[in-house]
Amino acid sequence: MRKSYGLDAVLFDYGGVLTNPVRHSIEAWLAADGIEPASFSRTLRRWLSRDAEEGTPIHRLETGELTAAEFDALLAAELTSVDQRPVEPTGMLSRLFAGMRPEPVMFALAEELRGLGIRVGLLSNSWGNTYPRERIDALFEPVVISGEVGLRKPHRQIFDLALQRLDLPASRVLFVDDAEPNVLGARAVGLQALQHADPASTRAALAALIPGVTAHPTGAENS
Known part of the structure; x- marks a missing residue:
């Protein structure tokens, strides 16, 4: 027994x-894609903080209501690049997790x-x-x-x-x-x-x- x-x-x-640590993969992705880190942190707080309203894109991604491609497009629209070029949404989550x-x-x-x-x-x-x-x-x-x-x-x-x-x-x-x-x-x-x-x-x-x-x-x- x-x-x-x-x-x-x-x-x-x-x-x-x-x-x-996931943050290591995120940091590598931000640097490789030339994304302004502050724009990602700002979006993460708005979509995932304790006082975020229910139903944010991250919440819907986590429950499967959004596909990865749909989320990629929503996230890219919130981010800014260090050289002010448009942020490429295609495959964003794959790149974000590439170092995990x-x-x-x-x-x-x-x-x-x-x-x-x-x-x-x-x-x-x-x-x-x-x-x-x-x-x-x-x-x-x-x-x-x-x-x-x-x-x-x-x-x-x-x-x-x-x-x-x-x-x-x-x-x-x-x-x-x-x-x-x-x-x-x-x-x-x-x-x-x-x-x-x-x-x-x-x-x-x-x-x-x-x-x-x-x-x-x-x-x-x-x-």
């Missing part, structure tokens, strides 16, 4: 948690948790980006992606759906995300929640919660 650790499952966000890569240290952590009998799942807001589905589907269960289910974090309904698929009470599940609003949304539903800053601190936090998780595995710094 599996041991009880006080937690039965850990739900991971994808971008910025199971990958390198799976983080091997975090995937190793998920595998370690599963080896200890802790279930691991994925709960991600999608921006029309692709996921390494073969790798994800082999490791995580459930896999809940906003654009596939028509729901988005930090709304309660998507957390309820993930819990329903886990068939577990919220108090037995830990949610890991790098965005504070999503962490707060998870806590409001009753999940335990951890805000991810970097792989080392997240692993250390899980090691403090779950016996058997190695806080500093040999060779992790070289992974």
Whole structure:
């Protein structure tokens, strides 16, 4: 029989948690496309801040109501280039996420948790980006992606759906995300929640919660 650790499952966000920081990819895209960073930051705040009205283009992208191409056009219209040329919308999201890569240290952590009998799942807001589905589907269960289910974090309904698929009470599940609003949304539903800053601190936090998780595995710094 599996041991009880006080937690039965850990739900991971994808971008910025199971990958390198998304901001690094965004910074590279802004530089490569010659986009004025302030124009992107301004648009992001208006469409994604806590006080943004419901139904912004980002919200509709995350729930699958907008296609990537439709969003590209809306975003390009809000941006300015450093040389004042029109911003090219075609393939914008693909370029924005081009530098995002799976983080091997975090995937190793998920595998370690599963080896200890802790279930691991994925709960991600999608921006029309692709996921390494073969790798994800082999490791995580459930896999809940906003654009596939028509729901988005930090709304309660998507957390309820993930819990329903886990068939577990919220108090037995830990949610890991790098965005504070999503962490707060998870806590409001009753999940335990951890805000991810970097792989080392997240692993250390899980090691403090779950016996058997190695806080500093040999060779992790070289992974």
